[in-house]
Amino acid sequence: MSTDLHVLVVEDEPDLANLYAAWLDSRCSVETVYDGNEALESIDESIDIVLLDRRMPGLSGDTVLGTIRERNLDCRVAMVTAVEPDFDIIGMGFDDYLVKPVSKDELTTIIDQLLLRSTYDEQLQEFFALASKKALLDAQKTQAERNSSQEYAVLEDRLAVLRSQVDETMTELLDQDVYHRLCQDITRESIFSK
Known part of the structure; x- marks a missing residue:
């Protein structure tokens, strides 16, 4: 895991926030805050992942x-909370949800999963941007023009690498x-909804 990864722990129980920080400290840069107002003051573009308690005094998670x-910050958010999930979570914009108590393994696993998802998102964004450019050039340029273009060759090579990644x-x-379970659920849902 990269030490460039910046995690913000938002937890109103300081001992618990500090425990999470200690668990993650060797893997990433960790900042802890103890209420929602502090969280909003601390969150900026440098934050990659937020571990957010849902029930806090003052501003809730x-x-x-x-x-x-609303700020369109490009960070992943995992709710780490004692609040059991209910149907209200459907409209919420978090990336994952852990119910306390959580273990060190659970916390580090969620960090790994969120980081992997971010990597996948970035790869897909670049892939589709380049695929769109290739489709435009394929429609506008002749095969001979494309074959003689060094830029087009580099584009094709990059697309092949991205497809593999x-x-x-x-x-x-x-x-x-x-x-794996999620994909099974999606497949079952699509079969039963027909």
Whole structure:
């Protein structure tokens, strides 16, 4: 795991926030805050992942999450909370949800999963941007023009590399039990909804 990874722990119980920070300290840069107002003051573009308690005095985690999404901050958010999930979570913009108590393994696993998802998102964004450019050039330029272009050759090579990286990352995601079950659920849902 990269030490460039910056995690913000938002937890109103200081001992618990400090425990999470200690668990993650060797893997990433960790900052802790103890209420929603401090969280909103601390969250900026440097934050990669937010571990967010849902029930806090003052600003709730739900409000903090909503503000993060309204600001269009490019970070992953995992709710780490004692609040059992209910149907209200469907409309919430978090990336994952852990119910306390959580172990060190659970916390580090969620960090790894969120980081992997971010990698996959970046790969897909670049892949589709380049695929769009290739499709435009394919429609506008002749085969001879494309064959003689060094830039087009580099574009094709990069697309091939990205396609392989996306496939590898997707395989890694699917190898994780959570994603395997998710794909099974999606498949079952699509079969039963027909």
